[in-house]
Amino acid sequence: MATLLDRFEEQKMKKTKGKPCTICGEPIVLVPSAAERARKDVTGKPAQYFINLFDQHSECTVKKRSEEAVANMRRYRETGEGMII
Ligand SMILES: [Zn+2]
Numbered sequence: 001m002a003t004l005l006d007r008f009e010e011q012k013m014k015k016t017k018g019k020p021c022t023i024c025g026e027p028i029v030l031v032p033s034a035a036e037r038a039r040k041d042v043t044g045k046p047a048q049y050f051i052n053l054f055d056q057h058s059e060c061t062v063k064k065r066s067e068e069a070v071a072n073m074r075r076y077r078e079t080g081e082g083m084i085i
Pocket of ligand 1: 021022023024025026056057
């Protein structure tokens with residue numbers, strides 16, 4: 001059962017929408033929300049901790065990795081160097 005304070009936190013989190021993604025710049029919306037994670041966390045971490053935990057969308061990370069892999073392969077084909085995967 002959510003308390004009023006939890007709801008307030010929840011609303012605040014929704015408003016702040018989390019940190020912007022360091023790759024695409026869009027705000028990161030956590031599901032479940034940071035407030036929700038904080039509520040369930042047994043070690044008493046604040047919601048902010050969970051917001052700070054994520055600074056990239058998982059899709060963006062995957063996209064960036066595959067782009068890096070493609071760039072690596074291209075460099076490898078062109079120069080015979082690299083291939084650090
Ligand atoms: Zn992103």
